[in-house]
Amino acid sequence: MSNFVISVFGTDRPGIVASVSKALFESGCDVRDVSQTTLQTEFAGIFVVCAPESLDLAGLARKLEEDLIPYGLAVFVKPMGAGKADAHAGKSEPFVITAMGPDRLGLVAGITEVMAGFGVNIVNLKAIFRGGDDPRRNIMIYEVNIPYGLDQAEFRDALTRRAEELELDLSIQHRDIFEEINRI
Amino acid sequence: MLTEREVLSTLEMLKSEHLDVRTVTLGVSLLDCSSHDPDIFMTRIREKILSLAKDLVKICNEVGDKYGIPVVNKRISVSPVAVIGAGLSSKDLVKTARVMDQSAEEVGIDFIGGFSALVEKGLARGDLSLIEAMPEALSETKRVCASVNVASTRAGINMDAVYLMGKTIKSAAQASASSDGLACAKICVFANIPQDIPFMAGAYLGIGEPDAVINVGVSGPGVVKKAIDRARAAKESLHLGELSEIIKRTAYKVTRVGELIGREVASRLEVPFGVVDLSLAPTPNVGDSVGEIFQSLGLGCIGVPGSTALLAMLNDAVKKGGAFASSYVGGLSGAFIPVSEDLNIAEAAEKGFLTIEKLEALTSVCSVGLDMVAIPGDTSPETISAIIADEMAIGVMNKKTTAARLIPVPGKKAGEKAFFGGLLGEATIISVRDGESHDFIRMGGRIPAPIQSLVN
Numbered sequence: 001m002s003n004f005v006i007s008v009f010g011t012d013r014p015g016i017v018a019s020v021s022k023a024l025f026e027s028g029c030d031v032r033d034v035s036q037t038t039l040q041t042e043f044a045g046i047f048v049v050c051a052p053e054s055l056d057l058a059g060l061a062r063k064l065e066e067d068l069i070p071y072g073l074a075v076f077v078k079p080m081g082a083g084k085a086d087a088h089a090g091k092s093e094p095f096v097i098t099a100m101g102p103d104r105l106g107l108v109a110g111i112t113e114v115m116a117g118f119g120v121n122i123v124n125l126k127a128i129f130r131g132g133d134d135p136r137r138n139i140m141i142y143e144v145n146i147p148y149g150l151d152q153a154e155f156r157d158a159l160t161r162r163a164e165e166l167e168l169d170l171s172i173q174h175r176d177i178f179e180e181i182n183r184i
Numbered sequence: 185m186l187t188e189r190e191v192l193s194t195l196e197m198l199k200s201e202h203l204d205v206r207t208v209t210l211g212v213s214l215l216d217c218s219s220h221d222p223d224i225f226m227t228r229i230r231e232k233i234l235s236l237a238k239d240l241v242k243i244c245n246e247v248g249d250k251y252g253i254p255v256v257n258k259r260i261s262v263s264p265v266a267v268i269g270a271g272l273s274s275k276d277l278v279k280t281a282r283v284m285d286q287s288a289e290e291v292g293i294d295f296i297g298g299f300s301a302l303v304e305k306g307l308a309r310g311d312l313s314l315i316e317a318m319p320e321a322l323s324e325t326k327r328v329c330a331s332v333n334v335a336s337t338r339a340g341i342n343m344d345a346v347y348l349m350g351k352t353i354k355s356a357a358q359a360s361a362s363s364d365g366l367a368c369a370k371i372c373v374f375a376n377i378p379q380d381i382p383f384m385a386g387a388y389l390g391i392g393e394p395d396a397v398i399n400v401g402v403s404g405p406g407v408v409k410k411a412i413d414r415a416r417a418a419k420e421s422l423h424l425g426e427l428s429e430i431i432k433r434t435a436y437k438v439t440r441v442g443e444l445i446g447r448e449v450a451s452r453l454e455v456p457f458g459v460v461d462l463s464l465a466p467t468p469n470v471g472d473s474v475g476e477i478f479q480s481l482g483l484g485c486i487g488v489p490g491s492t493a494l495l496a497m498l499n500d501a502v503k504k505g506g507a508f509a510s511s512y513v514g515g516l517s518g519a520f521i522p523v524s525e526d527l528n529i530a531e532a533a534e535k536g537f538l539t540i541e542k543l544e545a546l547t548s549v550c551s552v553g554l555d556m557v558a559i560p561g562d563t564s565p566e567t568i569s570a571i572i573a574d575e576m577a578i579g580v581m582n583k584k585t586t587a588a589r590l591i592p593v594p595g596k597k598a599g600e601k602a603f604f605g606g607l608l609g610e611a612t613i614i615s616v617r618d619g620e621s622h623d624f625i626r627m628g629g630r631i632p633a634p635i636q637s638l639v640n
Contacts, residue, residue, distance in 0.1 A: 096186065098195055124185050141191050156249075171195060173252035175186070180440040181197075182190040 002051050003032070003080035004060060010073035012043040020045065023067040027060060028052040048080065092121070092145035094175035097159070099142075100135040101168035108140065111170075114162045118155045121145045135169060143175065198252060201410045202472040203438065205445050206403035206465050207257040208244050209382035211389035211458065212236050212396055214263040214298075222276040225269060226283040233260060233287040233296075236396050236455070241292040243452045247445055255445060260288060261387035261399070262298035270310030274317040281321035281328045288327040297387030299330040302377070304339040305630070307348070318352050322367035323359035329385035335375035335576035337583045341631040343573065349373050350569030350625070354592060357561065361594035364602040368591040369524075369556060373572050375579030375586045380459050381515040386552075386587060397458040399515060400446035402506075403465045404438035406472045408498075412480040427481065428501045435462065435505030443510045461515025462506030463551060464498070466526035468609035474519055475528025486521070486529055486546075487537035495519060496549035516585055518551025524604055524611030525556050534612040540571065548578050552587040558602040558611040561594040563618050568592060570621035581634050 008020050017036065024031060029049040036045040051060055061077040068075050099111055108127060115122060124143035131137065146152065156172055163170035197203040217228035237260055244255040262284070269277055281299055288296040299321060301311040318330055332349055335341040353373075357365035372386040379390020382399035389397070411434040415422055442460045450457035466474045478486040481494055499519045507513050521543065523529050532538040540557065547553020554575050559568075572588045579586030593602040598615035 096191060098191060126188055139188075139192070141186075141188060143186060152250075171198075171252050174250050176444060177251040177253065177441065178186050178190050178194050180444045181194050181437045182186075 001053060002055075002057075004029075004049050004051055004057065005078050005080055006047040006049060006060075006064065007076040008043075008045045008047070008068065008073055010043050010071070011041055012038045016043050016071075016073065017045065019068060019071055019073070020047065020064070023064050024049055027055055027063050029055070029060070092147045094123075095144050095146050095172055096175050096178060097142040097144055097170065097172050098140065099163055099168040099170045100139045101166065102133040102135070103129050103131045103138045104166070107138070107166055107168065110162055110166050111140065111142070111159070111168070114159050115142070115144060118150060118158070119147055120150070120155065197407050197437070200471075201404075202406035202467075202469065203253065203404055203441065205248070205253060205255045205400060205442050207259055207382050207384075207401040208240075208255050208446060208449050209259040209261050209387055209399045209401065210237055210240050210396065210453070210455070211261045211380070211393055211399060212263075213389055213393060214265075214268045215391070218268050220271055222272055222279065225272065226280055229262075229280065230283050230287045233262070233284070234290060236453075237291040237293070239453065243449055247448045247452065250448075251441075251445060253441055253445060255449075257295070258293050259382070259384060259387065260291070260293055260296045261382070261389045262296065263389050263391065264300040264302060265298060266301035266308070266310040266314035267391065269314070270308065272310070272313060274313040277314050277317035278321045278324070281317065281325050285325035285327050293327070295327050295329050295384040297329040297331065297384050298389060299328050300332065300388040302333045303345040304333050304336040304342050304375075306342065307345055315348055315352050318371060319355040319359040319367065322356055322370050329370045329372075329387065331372040331374055331377060331386045331388055333374045333377040334572070335580050336633075337376060337580050337637045338633055339630070340633040341375070341573060341576045341580055343625070343631060344628045346373075346573050346576065347565070347569045347625050347628060349572060350565040353568055353590060354565045357592045357594050364558075364593045364596070364604060365561070365591045366604055366608070369589065369604055369608050371589065372552075373576075373588045375576040376584060377587075378515055378585060380461075382461050383463060383465060383516060383520075385589065386516070393458070394456055396453075396455040398446055398450035398453065398455055399458040399461065400442045401461045401463060401465060401515065402438050402442035403463070403472075404434070405464045405466050405474045405477060407438055408434050408464065408502075409471075409473070409477045409480050412477065416480070424497060428497055431498060431501035432505035435502040436509045439506040439509035457512070459512045459514030460506070460510040462502055462510070462513055462517040463515065464502055464519040466520065466522065466529070467607060468525055468527050468530075470527060473526050473528040474521055475526050475532060479528070485532040485535070485537050487532045487539070487542050491542065492545050492549055495521075495546050499550050516551035520552055520555060521546055521550060522552075522555040522589070523557050523614075524602070524609040525607060527609070530609060530611050533614055538614070540614055540616055544574055544578070547575060547586050548582065551585055552589070553578070554588040554590060556589050556591070556608065556611065558591045558593050558613045559616045560597050560613055560618075561592050562597075563592045563616050564622070566622040566625040567616060567618045569625045571616070573625070577631075581636070583636060
């Protein structure tokens with residue numbers, strides 16, 4: 001049995017997940033994880049599947065392309081990485097970093113460069129840029145894992161400095177505060 | 185995965201609605217500091233406060249940074265000084281207040297409470313010494329706060345103590361005349377005082393409390409007001425039941441913040457977590473006002489007819505939401521209406537909508553009523569005592585806490601302004617009907633406990 005990762009992209013409409021899962025079913029693939037999101041008009045889905053031994057990467061890719069390209073969907077298939085899924089678990093703390101401000105080029109690049117430099121892993125990102133100077137129209141929300149042992153003050157300082165350079169209002173807060181306030 | 189709405193609504197509460205933890209108060213038991221030798225007694229007090237509280241401010245700031253929620257005030261409450269220093273003279277207790285003040289300064293906090301006595305059933309020697317020490321102690325120190333419990337549902341009202349406090353408040357005002365009677369802003373007279381109040385000036389650590397404990401005072405009038413404003417903007421026809429539900433949900437959120445931060449501070453200080461006090465505590469900042477909630481709920485200002493009913497609903501909704509959010513609720517847990525500390529309430533007093541009598545009525549449905557009320561400097565001790573007695577009666581008969589923090593501003597008359605500075609704010613002096621209560625107050629004795637005290 002081989003594990004594959006399948007990414008599917010296309011303009012959102014009813015029936016995309018049904019089309020993909022039908023093709024996978026007909027190929028004998030066992031779906032292990034699925035996640036989808038839509039950004040503006042565009043759908044993106046990622047499927048982790050376990051394929052039968054008789055089906056190789058090229059065969060699976062061919063089958064999916066035959067079934068999905070006619071519906072205007074783009075497909076990308078790759079073998080599953082070898083790393084453990086929970087490689088960071090227990091070694092980091094979850095924080096939420098929010099940044100908002102006037103729109104300009106390089107905001108995500110500027111912020112994420114600092115995160116990468118400190119080994120801070122992004123586990124979820126939602127960014128909306130509608131342009132203009134209204135901060136509420138240009139927002140980035142990063143859910144990140146900050147490794148234990150990292151000098152948090154130094155990380156905060158570096159990130160805050162970068163945010164100031166980019167004219168962003170930035171907050172770094174432990175994830176628990178959002179859960180405590182919003183969820184029972 | 186958090187939703188965008190969860191993140192942004194939380195940020196909004198922080199950035200524009202003054203969501204914060206109003207106070208993290210470290211309770212420090214001083215019962216083991218007693219000594220017949222005043223010097224040993226004071227040395228022990230200083231050493232114990234410094235050893236337990238040396239990291240309080242640093243830890244509160246670190247935890248505040250971690251969650252992005254500021255801990256506005258870090259404070260200390262101690263065992264009632266009248267109990268632990270019962271054998272000392274009033275002069276030694278003034279020195280004790282100075283030691284408390286210096287210790288508070290050394291650990292970087294702005295107020296230390298517990299210069300207190302519990303006298304609802306009678307005045308012991310230590311109580312008399314402490315009350316005698318109050319005018320000098322509170323006018324010569326910056327950070328020390330005092331409270332005296334003169335009444336309880338179980339004991340009735342100690343009218344001798346009420347009269348003594350009327351006279352003491354007058355003396356304290358004179359002793360701090362150059363600052364508009366500021367010493368009186370640090371004296372609270374209580375009925376049914378809780379043992380675990382984190383808020384000043386009434387905070388002290390009860391006899392039944394642990395050696396050290398963290399109590400948290402949450403706040404959030406700005407958050408409640410904005411939630412009401414948003415709901416009413418979205419749907420004009422909301423009725424009061426629906427608005428009460430919105431207040432309840434908001435109080436839940438605010439309380440969760442206090443609980444989370446309080447528990448982490450307690451854990452890092454390695455002391456037990458005590459209670460969350462669910463009080464809506466305002467500051468003199470625009471947007472952080474209990475009075476503004478009255479306007480959001482359709483009254484012209486606090487004090488007009490309808491105010492008592494509105495406050496009853498507000499207070500009840502806050503308690504219901506908060507009680508669900510925290511396992512241990514205590515302290516005062518009710519809306520505060522401190523006249524000088526709330527810009528909007530101070531304005532209502534200035535315009536004449538808020539009288540002593542209306543404040544007293546509001547007390548029947550909230551935690552403290554006559555709070556930071558500036559009255560004319562020539563008000564007699566008997567009239568001050570009579571106002572206190574009325575306030576105590578509401579607490580005693582309704583099995584609830586009430587308190588009076590009255591400031592007879594030396595040399596100033598009704599309509600003039602008193603300035604206390606900082607969080608204590610400024611207030612227009614409210615007129616008082618003086619001179620008709622003297623005989624009643626001078627009778628003294630103890631008003632017996634009411635029939636509702638017989639609950640066993």
